[in-house]
Amino acid sequence: MKQPLAYIHPEAKIAPNVVIEPFVTIDKNVVIEEGTRIGSNVTIMEGARIGKNCNIFPGAVIAGVPQDLKFQGEDTVAIIGDNTTIRECVTVNRGTASRGKTVVGKNCLLMAYTHIAHDTIVGDNVIIANATQVAGEVRIDDFAIIGGTSAIHQFVHVGSHVMIQGGSLLSKDVPPYVKVGNAKMSYGGINSIGLRRRNFTNEQITGIQNIYRVLYQSGLNNTDAIEKIEAELPASKERDEIILFVKNSQRGIIKGYTSTSDR
Known part of the structure; x- marks a missing residue:
């Protein structure tokens, strides 16, 4: 019209x-x-x-x-x-x-x-x-x-x-499935509410949580954390997406809330 x-x-x-x-x-x-x-x-x-x-x-x-x-x-x-x-x-x-x-x-x-x-x-x-x-x-x-x-x-x-x-x-780059907040822009857990709304299963959500525990709470640098995730955690679409994201990040990913700078 x-x-x-x-x-x-x-x-x-x-x-x-x-x-x-x-x-x-x-x-x-x-x-x-x-x-x-x-x-x-x-x-x-x-x-x-x-x-x-x-x-x-x-x-x-x-x-x-x-x-x-x-x-x-x-x-x-x-x-x-x-x-x-x-x-x-x-x-x-x-x-x-x-x-x-x-x-x-x-x-x-x-x-x-x-x-x-x-x-x-x-x-x-x-x-x-x-x-x-x-x-x-x-x-x-x-x-x-x-x-x-x-x-x-x-x-x-x-x-x-x-x-x-x-x-x-x-x-910095923000990897999939997470929440980001606070003044220093750090990892704040995974976006579990949003994932449930989009019909992710409890098994998928737990798997994502386990990946980010290694990445952000193990004390390892990103390279060693990714190696540990690949070696020890079961393969899944979500795991592979997160690994690929971190490996391909050009600016580096956001820091974890357990990093030294947050203490």
């Missing part, structure tokens, strides 16, 4: 049943799929790819030019997955030559004033609460929940099923 008070570039590709409210601006090289609703005063810039049944609230800006001085106007995109809700004044910048795209997955909720910077990849079923600031080239995996007013440093990797306390400052 085209609103006469909206500006829609003639080259934009918009499904017939998309709802567009007054004072929306939609640029060229934009695709919006069926069932999506675009609230008033939303700006959708070149390179936006918006999926089905999304709901974008007033004041949001999708596919803005990256805030990266290395950006030279290359042809990049910002992708929003199906059934994702983007609340008031959220900004999602498009990619740079680094990855070529910024992605927000399916069934996500980005609360008001959240910023998703260039080349960030957000998985499916992710919730990012109000005023969270996500820097460039961050990766946030499926089912992660990020508390409000958090800030995530460039290149950080947040694992799946993670719960991040509001007001967090993340400069």
Whole structure:
């Protein structure tokens, strides 16, 4: 439904049943799929790819030019997955030559004033609460929940099923299934409530707990802890995911609450 008070570039590709409210601006090289609703005063810039049944609230800006001085106007995109809700004044910048795209997955909720910077990849079923600031080239995996007013440093990797306390400052990678909190941003146990809500069995949860006891409470460094986990704990999808995450971490993982610096 085209609103006469909206500006829609003639080259934009918009499904017939998309709802567009007054004072929306939609640029060229934009695709919006069926069932999506675009609230008033939303700006959708070149390179936006918006999926089905999304709901974008007033004041949001999708596919803005990256805030990266290395950006030279290359042809990049910002992708929003199906059934994702983007609340008031959220900004999602498009990619740079680094990855070529910024992605927000399916069934996500980005609360008001959240910023998703260039080349960030957000998985499916992710919730990012109000005023969270996500820097460039961050990766946030499926089912992660990020508390409000958090800030995530460039290149950080947040694992799946993670719960991040509001007001967090993340400069290290966060491995899967854990809770992170307190002023020093350390491990605070596993996200057992969230895992039960997603139908993880007691056996799976116990297995994850045992892995993190070795990683964070055995007094071993990460390399020795991973060797012990591989040698002594039974193989499972969760075990292998955690091991791979730690081995591939570029910034190092968050510290444990038993580290010397916490005493």
